[in-house]
Amino acid sequence: MPKKLRLGVNIDHVATLRNARGTAYPDPVRAALLAEQAGADGITAHLREDRRHIRDADMAAIKEAISIPLNFEMAATAEMQKIVLATAPHAVCLVPERREEVTTEGGLDVAGDVARLTDYVGVLNEAGIRVSMFIGHDPRQIEASAKIGAAVIELHTGHYCDLHYEGRFAERDTELEALRAGAAYADSLGLEVHAGHGLTYETVGPVAAMKQVRELNIGHFLIGESLFIGLGPAIGQMRHLMEAARA
Numbered sequence: 519m520p521k522k523l524r525l526g527v528n529i530d531h532v533a534t535l536r537n538a539r540g541t542a543y544p545d546p547v548r549a550a551l552l553a554e555q556a557g558a559d560g561i562t563a564h565l566r567e568d569r570r571h572i573r574d575a576d577m578a579a580i581k582e583a584i585s586i587p588l589n590f591e592m593a594a595t596a597e598m599q600k601i602v603l604a605t606a607p608h609a610v611c612l613v614p615e616r617r618e619e620v621t622t623e624g625g626l627d628v629a630g631d632v633a634r635l636t637d638y639v640g641v642l643n644e645a646g647i648r649v650s651m652f653i654g655h656d657p658r659q660i661e662a663s664a665k666i667g668a669a670v671i672e673l674h675t676g677h678y679c680d681l682h683y684e685g686r687f688a689e690r691d692t693e694l695e696a697l698r699a700g701a702a703y704a705d706s707l708g709l710e711v712h713a714g715h716g717l718t719y720e721t722v723g724p725v726a727a728m729k730q731v732r733e734l735n736i737g738h739f740l741i742g743e744s745l746f747i748g749l750g751p752a753i754g755q756m757r758h759l760m761e762a763a764r765a
């Protein structure tokens with residue numbers, strides 16, 4: 519019987535909509551509280567260096583308002599380390615960032631930055647923050663994540679989802695197989711395995727079915743779907759699909 523699969527709801531794109539007009543609404547804190555009421559196991563938010571969606575004050579307000587864990591996504595920079603230590607979230611997910619990208623395009627190159635990330639993660643671990651590395655399924659990146667002292671990896675599912683929506687099903691299935699192998703390898707090294715990026719009702723099943731995966735972080739699709747059916751029902755339907763795949 520696979521262990522329970524948690525759902526972290528990413529509320530970044532509520533802030534994207536707010537920032538498009540520079541208004542005070544829609545409020546990401548309100549979305550976080552609604553997600554909590556709807557049964558989310560955690561709230562995820564990404565404080566990008568360019569502050570294109572979530573802003574510093576949002577992070578502090580979300581942390582203050584919610585009673586479930588906050589997963590603080592950020593680049594491994596000195597500026598972000600200072601902010602995250604002041605915010606004291608339950609968890610941090612270290613992600614790669616490029617200002618020109620539309621969204622997080624790939625995984626972090628942990629293997630290429632071992633010494634610096636060992637120190638960086640060490641500071642967060644000492645502060646009692648659980649650290650996860652947002653990476654692809656490359657075994658070298660998984661091994662490096664274990665080596666630098668991260669407790670968790672989050673596998674980037676964006677490429678799998680893109681291949682699905684482009685109708686490239688054979689390549690999609692190859693990518694899924696690599697994600698499955700990555701999840702099993704990370705678990706064998708004692709890492710907790712999470713997954714996320716680009717997941718939708720159509721693509722969540724095969725990822726939710728991977729027994730080593732303990733948490734999915736889903737945002738963009740849920741916020742879009744909430745325009746049509748409301749955030750609570752969208753979260754409920756996503757959870758239903760996750761549980762059906764897990765059964």
Ligand SMILES: CC(=O)[C@@H](O)[C@H](O)COP(=O)(O)O
Pocket residue numbers: 528530563564566591613620621622652714715716737
């Ligand atoms: C790292 C990650 O996957 C998320 O933060 C998420 O996709 C929302 O942020 P962006 O759309 O800004 O990448």
Ligand SMILES: NCC(=O)COP(=O)(O)O
Pocket residue numbers: 528562672713714715716717735736737738739
């Ligand atoms: N880390 C992935 C995440 O938080 C949500 O990604 P998305 O569903 O907004 O693409």
